[in-house]
Amino acid sequence: MASQEPGYLIAFGHEVMDRSKLVQYWEGVESTHEGYGAEFLVGFTPFEKCEGDQHISGIVVVKFPSLDKAKEWYNSPAYAKIRELRFQGAKVTLVLAQGGVLPIEQRLAEYK
Numbered sequence: 001m002a003s004q005e006p007g008y009l010i011a012f013g014h015e016v017m018d019r020s021k022l023v024q025y026w027e028g029v030e031s032t033h034e035g036y037g038a039e040f041l042v043g044f045t046p047f048e049k050c051e052g053d054q055h056i057s058g059i060v061v062v063k064f065p066s067l068d069k070a071k072e073w074y075n076s077p078a079y080a081k082i083r084e085l086r087f088q089g090a091k092v093t094l095v096l097a098q099g100g101v102l103p104i105e106q107r108l109a110e111y112k
Contacts, residue, residue: 005099007067009038009074013058015091022089028082036073037065054093067098 016022042061049056064070073079074096086092 005066007064007070008097008099009060009062009064009070009094010097011060011092011094012054012056013060013090013092014055016057016089017091018089020089021085025082025085025089028085029079032076032078032082033062033073036069036076038073039063063099067096070096 039062040060041063042059044058044060047056047059062070064073
C-alpha cells in the first residue's frame with residue numbers, strides 16, 4: 001500500500017558553472033511539474049546555514065502529493081529533457097524524500 005504522506009524534492013545548490021544554462025533550466029523546469037501536483041515551498045529565498053562543511057548557494061523545496069508522484073516527475077520524459085541543462089549549469093545535491101517521521105528504532109537501522 002502506498003504511503004499517504006507527501007513527497008518532497010529538496011535541492012541544495014553548491015556551485016554555478018554556467019549561469020546561462022541554469023537560467024534556461026529555471027525557465028523550463030516549472031512546466032515539467034504540470035500534472036504531478038507539485039507545490040513550490042522554497043525557491044532560492046534567503047537562508048542561514050547553521051551546520052555543515054559543504055558550500056550552499058541556494059535551496060529549493062517542492063512538495064508532491066506522494067513520494068511516488070515525485071519519482072514519476074523526476075523520471076518523466078519532460079524532466080529528463082531539461083535535466084541536462086541543470087547538470088551543465090550547476091553542481092547540485094537533489095534528494096526525493098517521503099514526508100513523516102520514523103519511530104526512533106527504525107531510524108538509520110542499517111547502523112545497528
